[in-house]
Amino acid sequence: MAQGPNRFLVKLEACLRGELDEALNQIELFWYQKSRTKAIRDGDRNTCYYHLSTIIKRRINRIETLQDTNGEWFSESTGIKDMVREFFKKLYTDEASAYTPFTIPANRFPRLNNDEVDQLSKPFPGSEIKRAIFDMNAFKAPGPDGYQALFFQKHWNTIGNQLIQLALDTLEGREFPEGLNETFLVLIPKIDNPQCATQLRPIGLCNVAYKAITKAIVTRLKPILDKLVAPTQSSFVPGRQISNNIIIVQEMLHSMRQKKGSTGHMAIKIDLEKSYDRLRWPFIRETLLEAILPQKLVDVSLNCISLTSFNILWNGEKTEDFTPSRGVR
DSSP: OOOOHHHHHHHHHHHHHHHHHHHHHHHHHHHHHHOOOGGGGTTTSHHHHHHHHHHHHHHHOOOOOOOTTOEEEEOOOHHHHHHHHHHHHHHHHEEEEOOOOOOOOOSSOOOOOHHHHHHHSSOOHHHHHHHHHTSSSSTOOOOOTTHHHHHHHHHHHHHHHHHHHHHHHHHHSSSOOTTTEEEEEEEEEEESOOBBBGGGGEEEEHHHHHHHHHHHHHHHHHHHHHHHHHTOSSSSSSOOOOOHHHHHHHHHHHHHHHSSOOOOOOOOOOOTTTTGGGHHHHHHHHHHHHHTTHHHHHHHHHHHSSSEEEEEEEETEEEBBBBOOOOOO
């Protein structure tokens, strides 16, 4: 090119520059996803900020030593992984040899009217699956499939029909594909410098297709939750705030302090440690049936809970998988 114009080399240079720009954009997006920050919306580019935030978060979540239930300390990676896996395997394993049916008092749940029952029994349309996908946060941490919701949102025209068919077959009870419900358990420290496994909070990372199925079920149940769930349960229901309970407790304690006379009151604080992890699946089925939910919807919900396997991610490394027999994620 120093001697004269060369159209081939000019086109080659333009092509190589385009490939370089694309590679740099992918590297920038890669570090943005690993850093788990939202600074990109403010115009920050692929600077050391992303790299430092990723390294800092990795160091905060990294655990080098841990203590078992007997008070023995483990510092080797293999020993810690085995100990943590056994702890959560035991936590999610039903210890009872046989299940004793729990007699739920009759008429505990308000009866649904015919319109509400018909709405719950209607077949799921493909539009609900699509809405579930596009309502997801595009950059949430991926599950065992390795994909974020962004992939399905950007390539919906290519893979949307296959994903809808998979979800509808599962929701109608025709099949539950193997591996659909595989889950990574990421352990997040509840406190600084945790010393035992009980101070780690397990967060489930599921496949995008599975999350679309469960979000469709949740969307179907949302309109009746306010009717079925008692008003004293103030969280997990749209329009209710858990802070309401705090205000009520403060008012109760204030009244107890101001009360005069020979008769007093007593308050008991109960800590239900890992209560969701110990829920027994037959009890869940009996409760859903007592609430007069359609049998097909109950079966699909129980499949989503029970047909699963766990892999614990310990400092980014997978442990051997195990199958739970109780609890919900």
